[in-house]
Amino acid sequence: MARVLLKNVTKKFGNVIAVNKLNLEIKDGEFMVLLGPSGCGKSTTLRMIAGLETPTEGEIWIGEQLVNEIDPTKRNTAMVFQSYALYPHMTVFGNIEFPLKMARVPKQERIKKVKEVAEFLGISELLNRKPSELSGGQQQRVALARALVREPEVFLLDEPLSNLDAKIRTQMRFELKKLLSYELKITTIYVTHDQVEAMTMADRIAVMNRGVLQQVGTPDEIFYKPSNTFVATFVGSPPMNLIEGEILKKDNKVIFDAGEFSLELPEDVGIEGKAVLGFRPQHVQIAKEEKAGFVRGKILGIEKLGVESYGHVTYGNLEIVIQLPEEVGSNITEVYWKPKEDRIYIFDSKTKKLVYG
Amino acid sequence: MFSSFSFYEKARNKEIVAGLSLISIAVILNIVFGYFAMMFALYLSFFKWDYIGEMQFVGLKNFEIVIRDLIRGLHGAPYLLSPFYTGLKNILIYTAIVVPVQTFLAIVLAAFANQKIKGQQFFKVSYFLPATTSSVIVALIFIWLFMKNGFINFALAHIIPGFQPIDWINSREYLLLAIAIVAIWGTSGHFMVSFLAAMQAIPKEIYEAAMLDGAGPIRRFFFITIPMLRPMIVYVVVMGLIGALQMFDLAWVMAGANGGPGGAGYTVALDIYNEAFTRIRPGVAAAKSWFLFAIIFTTTYLFQKKYGRAMR
Amino acid sequence: MTPKEKERLIRRIWIVITYVVLLTFALVYLMPFIRSLVASFMTWAQASRYPPEWIPNPFTLENYQKLFRLELFPRWIRNTALYAGLIVAGNVMFTSMAGYAFARLKFPGRDVIFSALLSLLMIPMFVTLVPNYIIIYKLGLIDNIFGLALLGITNVSSIFLMRQYFMSLSNEIFEAARLDGCGPIKAFFYIALPLAKPALGAVAVYQFLGSWNAFIGPLIFLRSPENFTLPVGLSFAFQRAMWTEYTPIIAGSLVASAPTIILFLVLNKYLIRGIVVTGGKG
Structure with missing residues (x-):
């Protein structure tokens, strides 16, 4: 099997830097998700690994081989596209057979392999149909089969679930994960902009923004130890609250002064001066009456999402989202809140990097 | 690296x-x-040649021949002494008739057809049919229909009171008109289908908004349909100009290579053909073809400059 | 009358006017075909009678027989079919290749060459007619259907149409093919060509109509009557007054236009849409 190693990989399109000095290792058998907003360079990275794009600089290793100069078909990778890119004029059989045919695999062996893969993915009875006669989920499986039949060492998936409707998507999420990680135990690189997909499927997540790798880590690390404000707000829903202000020391207390209000921070915060305070809407304590250390807030509106509900609290231009206890009615107009002390993050006001938390 | x-x-x-x-x-x-x-063609236009012997450089002589022809024609020289002038005059008159009429007819018919009516496809098919038929075949059929005791005179006699049958094809006055009628018959239906498609592509919401603003069907046609159709109108006119100014097939069949009685159906295209293959003056033919090119280019260019670029 | 009734009445009158106008013009456009069809079964004496008659009496096939008694006529049909066949085959083959390359492959000068080809559409055929006659003459291909076809087998409009079609296909399909091991040529045969059937069909039909109906090219490049195509042959027969009557010409016209008319009637929905999209038959 194979690990994938990216060393200082840069891709420029004219003057635009799509990927900037990317260093990333995907371990053998690992399910790595490249996460980021559109245009962040994640798809370009995937396409460079596949061989559809050539890196402007840097090295791409698959297994023990430097693949920069290796033809895409000889990289032992297989790719599933967002639109599945099934050949509409071929049957399912023809689609799965196609890579083997191009590799001049003998006919008998081709038939055997296609049947095996189809059996494995449970699409044997679809082999004579055309892609247009299949549902989205079935097309997805055919695309997987076409990729699997090449017996790749690395599996590349580019937003493979975004063309499916929400219900099937959830189901396919687990099926894909089961198939690739538990049954095939194959190295997988999965591109998505959907943080839920990333959190639920990944062994590790690589968060990218504007061509730059922001953080690599397990879903827990990404969620609980975001390395900067971008990761902090991109992962998690609703996004983490970020408040700009100043940290002051007064009478042995550490105070965060946001202008409109101030909060007491844990004593071990050793930073002073301008900073960005972050806390997730879920990590807030709520009181109905005035309480020491709690901040009074006017509720502008409440979003009810079934069990959870989120209140929007405003201070001038600043809007803070906090999760409200289930029993809170929708008619309350005032709340007293305070971030949980062990769940606050402090970011440098300039570099936006995590300095505490 | x-x-x-x-x-x-x-x-x-x-x-x-x-x-x-x-x-x-x-x-x-x-x-x-x-x-x-x-x-x-450019090279050829500076040479005198008969396809066989030596090519002889004559400078701008070939162009001079064309210009002298034009000048003679302007001074009233007869057709045989000023063939290019005659062809040019005819083709300009012909274009001035055909292009506006076929464009107008096509829009009007499209507007009528662009309603909730049954049999729209039947109308499209029958209007379009002439465009799929060879212009030579069309011309041959129309020669018969235009005969003195032919169907067209018969039909006109029933429509216009006191109409006297005309010998269209053999008449100096009516030959060009007859050719123009055939051309309009042959192309207007095709353009009508183009207009109809363009009209059906106009979003319904725009009409509904205009209706709420109190515009009736006539005003909706003039204030919404026509402006929205403008690129298509320009396209149809430009295509019409290009086709009409180069008209050859219909004149060849209906008037003959020499343009019929008194050159009444003579065209620039026929004249280029005759220079090249009858009078065996390929150099003059080339010079005349550059004139034709210039005429087509300037008219279509000026038109598009004034009314916007044709839609493609 | 209430305003509502008035409105309904106006609406009804308008519909009537619409139908009257549309039907009148349908008649105008169809009448020459109908008249010809009827007259082709008449004697010339009857077909030229005034006022016009509508029922062939006696019903005669004489016009068609006369037509086919002329040995040239079947030859003209064959020549036209050969010419149209060459043009269609050439365009389907060469313009799909060129259109694919212009749409999907990267090579130096691609866009410049393509715009250079497109600008040729602005050049009237009369400018290049005489030089092309000389070129074909020097190649020894005058009076030869193959020489004539050489001029039209790589029509620029067809290239344009094919290119547009190939550009509209999804990128991912071609990338998938690339990863599956297709080079540019294999991708053309295995992916692009099978997917281009609609565009190939359109090119084939337009080129068939164009070449079957073509006149000026065949007129100039074909010299001897036995090599003529139908439009040239029929105008030749007319001008040489091969028959004393006009009805064989009418019958010949119908025979000559039958393939295009039938093709159009069969494919009308598809053709009308396509011609509107590609903007004209030229």
């Missing part, structure tokens, strides 16, 4: 070779019969 044998280089070279070979035949033929022929 990559060796010259990297897959990328190889793939790129493969693509270049494939690309160039795939386009090669099309490009070579079009260069020969398009660009080379054009330069040859």
Whole structure:
């Protein structure tokens, strides 16, 4: 099997830097998700690994081989596209057979392999149909089969679930994960902009923004130890609250002064001066009456999402989202809140990097 | 940083070779019969030649012949002494009739058809049918219909009171008109279908908004349909101009290569043909073809400059 | 009358006017065909009678027989079919290749060459007619259907149409093919060509109509009557007054236009849409 190693990989399109000095290792058998907003360079990275794009600089290793100069078909990778890119004029059989045919695999062996893969993915009875006669989920499986039949060492998936409707998507999420990680135990690189997909499927997540790798880590690390404000707000829903202000020391207390209000921070915060305070809407304590250390807030509106509900609290231009206890009615107009002390993050006001938390 | 044998280089070279070979035949033929022929036409227009003997450089003499022809024509010389002038005059009159009429007719018919009516496809098919038929065939059929005791005179006698049958094809006054009628018959239906498609592409919401603003059907036609159709109108007019100014087939069949009685159906295109293949003066033919090109280019250019670019 | 009734009445009158106008013009456009069809079964004496008659009496096939008694006529049909066949085959083959390369492959000068080809559409055929006659003459291909076809097998409009079609296909399909091991040529045969059937069909039909109906090219490049195509042959027969009557010409016209008319009637929905999209038959 194979690990994938990216060393200082840069891709420029004219003057635009799509990927900037990317260093990333995907371990053998690992399910790595490249996460980021559109245009962040994640798809370009995937396409460079596949061989559809050539890196402007840097090295791409698959297994023990430097693949920069290796033809895409000889990289032992297989790719599933967002639109599945099934050949509409071929049957399912023809689609799965196609890579083997191009590799001049003998006919008998081709038939055997296609049947095996189809059996494995449970699409044997679809082999004579055309892609247009299949549902989205079935097309997805055919695309997987076409990729699997090449017996790749690395599996590349580019937003493979975004063309499916929400219900099937959830189901396919687990099926894909089961198939690739538990049954095939194959190295997988999965591109998505959907943080839920990333959190639920990944062994590790690589968060990218504007061509730059922001953080690599397990879903827990990404969620609980975001390395900067971008990761902090991109992962998690609703996004983490970020408040700009100043940290002051007064009478042995550490105070965060946001202008409109101030909060007491844990004593071990050793930073002073301008900073960005972050806390997730879920990590807030709520009181109905005035309480020491709690901040009074006017509720502008409440979003009810079934069990959870989120209140929007405003201070001038600043809007803070906090999760409200289930029993809170929708008619309350005032709340007293305070971030949980062990769940606050402090970011440098300039570099936006995590300095505490 | 990559060796010259990297897959990328190889793939790129493969693509270049494939690309160039795939386009090669099309490009070579079009260069020969398009660009080379054009330069040859330019070259030819400075030479006197009879296809067989030596080519003889004559400078601008061939163009002078054309201009003298025009001047003679302006001074009232008869058709045989000023064939180019006659052809040009005829083709301008013909264009001035055909283009506005066929465009107008096409819009009006499209507007009528663009309603909730049954049998729209039947109308489209019958209007379009003439465009799928060879202009020569059309001309041959119309010669018969235009005969003195033919169907067209019969029909007109029933529509216009006191109408006297005309010998269209053999008449100096009516031959060009007859050709124009055939041309309009042959192309207006085709353009009508284009207009209809353009009208059906106008979003319904715009009409509904105009309706709420109190615009009736007539005003909706003039204030919404016509402006929205403008690129299509320009396209139809430009196509019409290009076709009409080069008219050859209909005149060849209905008037003959010499343009019929008194050159009444003579055209510039016929004149170029005659210079090249009857009078055997390819140089003069080339010079005349540049005049024709200039006329087509300036009219279509001026029109598009004034009314916006044609839709493609 | 209430305003509502008035409105309904106006609406009804308008519909009537619409139908009257549309039907009148349908008649105008169809009448020459109908008249010809009827007259082709008449004697010339009857067909030229005034006022016009509508029922062939006696019903005669004499006009068609006369037509086919002329040995040239079947030859003209064959020549036209050969010419149209060459043009269609050439365009389907060469313009799909070129269109694919212009749309999907990268090579130096691609866009410049393509715009250079497109600008040829602005050049009136009369400018290049005489030089092309000389070129074909020098190649020894005058009076030869193959020489004539050489001029039209790589039509620029067809290249344009094919290119547009190939550009509209999804990128991912071609990338998938690339990863599956297709080079540019294999991708053309295995992916692009099978997917281009609608565009190939359109090119084939337009080129068939164009070449079957072509006149000026065949007129100039074909010299001897036995090599003529139908439009040239029929106008030749008319001008040489091969028959004393006009009805064989009418019958010949119908025979000559039958393939295009039938093709159009069969494919009308598809053709009307396509011609509107590509903007005209030229």
